[in-house]
Amino acid sequence: MAESKKVSSVSFFNSRLTSIISIALVLFLLGLIFLMGLLGNKLSVYVKENISFSIVLKDNQKEAEIKKMQKTLDALPYIKSTEYISKEQAAKELEEELGENPETFLGFNPLQASIEVKLYSEYANPDSLKLIEKKIKNYTSVSDLLYRKDMMQMVNDNVKRVSLILLTLAVILMAISFVLISNTIRLLIYSKRFLIHTMKLVGATPSFIRRPFVRYNVVSGIFASILAIFMLTGALYYLQNELSGFIQLLDIKALVIVYAGVLVMGILLSITATVFAVNKYLRMGVDKLYYI
Template structure:
């Protein structure tokens, strides 16, 4: 029976340490994903803005060489990100798919015009800039008409500001929640050793001497949890890198490095603070209070 009891106690401690590490790792994983989102918030808003652009409707008899020249001129400007030529046959095919019927066969002719789709850089997707750009596009002899979704651009610009503010508030709230979760995990782990802390205090150990092993151990859990969390973030991001393309800039090593440092720093800091406060609590209270604290 004496041999079984230490073995059972050892298994219980291992399960406790394992549970603490996994809990910290899961919370730090969420911290890392939140950091990745915040670091790419501007890129996300740019991605949305740059997918709304102009459609330059071309004159009826514009030759292909003139269209290519127009595209080269536009691509050389600071405000154009990309251009795509859509001839009238391709436009008719696209509209036929959307309508679900062959309107060309019904009408007997193709009423559509060739066009150039223009995607702008995000910095120029503002109401005042778009008015100037519209006039610039109309100044080209190949262009008959300029079309873009004014209301959609206005809604996007308004919502980007609102979402940025919401994201900031939401991030602060999540960090408070994440800190509380890690703090509670560590407090529960230290609660099970409160009598050991009291015994060390009775034999004359100083407070710093008593705190040191607990702090070092829990910082170790924080580092291990951060390592597991960073592995999980890497696995998730690279598994879905094609879906994240254009939204999350995972190719820049400094972005990934910042996320890793944030996760590691957060894990170490919260582990240290939570352990320090929890151990101090049991250093202050009397022996009889340990049974219901």
Template sequence: MSRDKKGGLGRGWGGWHSRVISIISISMVLFLLGVVVLLGLVGNGLSSYVREQVTFTVVLTPDADPLEVALMERSLKKEPFVREVSFHSKEEALEELTKELGENPEQFLGWNPLSPTFEITLGDTYVASADSLKVVERKLEGYRLTQSLGYRQDLVDRLNENIRGVTLVVALLSGLLLLISMVLINNTIRLLIYSRRFLIYTMKLVGATSCFIRRPFVWYNIWSGVMAAVVASGFLTWGWYYLLSKYPLLSTILTVENGLIVLGVVLVLGVVISWISATLAVSRYLRMDVNKLYRA
């Protein structure tokens, strides 16, 4: 196999021109895959955020003892399904109602008709399942001070149904784009190896083993995949910071951990797809009859 003066792969591989084209082609596909992964993470983060806005209102008995209320609050904070707990006293509830009505109900009733409440925010995994919500209901109803529970079950059901629909659509699109990306990268690498099919046959004639012939092609394309992943990662990082600058609220979703996941997926896919495609392409020409090489 010809090598240049520096000991690298020589003109037989099409030079830097073909390599640059290959890297650009693969990096564009990897960028698309990175965007798909990014959209999946954003969608998952948004669904978790929306679910965490669902709250349970636990209405306590009007004459609840403050000490018992404090003990109940401490116990609630230890529950695995509770993400956040806030207590509202009778006085605070009356003040809010007075602001809404424009008058104080206690003035003409002679007593405060409201009850103290707990506002409980659940973890998103418990909101995602109707069975989990029923478990939470039974658990909260088991507290002695609980008088009643309140939450929008119809809203939760509709929310979960919409999230499942969006998740299914995103999963199908992701699978389709992954398949298309693999085909595009595979075709790019096959075209590159196609121009060297006679070199593969010549090496086979002089007694080179399949592994010996396959190795430089595979490593060449693996490094092309790595460089393409670096290029794609650069554009993805730029897009990442652009989104954060335009939409600061996404900072809770576009975290450093999620960013590393996206870049890691892009790098792994670039290496794995390039490795598999190069291996299959070289193996195809290793098995091919010389007469078919002219018609390939």
């Protein structure tokens, strides 16, 4: 008798452990998709906010006027930062690129002073830039405004494309996750199908029958979520060692959101799958229970 109980408890432990590991692997994949989405968003913001355009200034502008204009630009809600580049500094930078000072063979400095402007990511798109260009060109000291329209358009198109791919992957993986978790939980409940039928016969309500199964699988879902979070942390640690500075793209708030999302998904998917699985056996007649 004692031996039978021991075998039963070992079998119960093994089935629960298998269930937890199976759910954890699915949640780990979901967590990776969440992380990729956040990383993609952070990366797109970083790229957009580092694409600058140049406000070319007219010659013989007084430094006080330039500083005043720069201060006005810094106060605008769509401008992240500005940097003044004098004619001399522009010539020095060109010399570093070409290896020769343009003044040496031209006899004068052909370059103009400019202000390099970086926008906040939400304004770094061709439509917003058209409006910003009109406003900036109203300044009397502005000669021209230079920026790579094709690059700006390419970055925005790629961001939209990647976002759509990640969203599609997330939806597909969510569906696969539900099916896998549902099958795992259904296998656990399958062995209790006659117990469910017996409880029905003695007058137990569906909610009363479902309650212990839901509680059991919620606990399993929580343990699986914790395991998945440890796996995600290990994956992030590995990526940080392989790609220096990778972790800087993610802040604590983003990680908390991902980890909380994994925990919530583990609980919600476990509850939903349990309810569906128990309802299946609640609706099933006793004759069918022998043939499934």
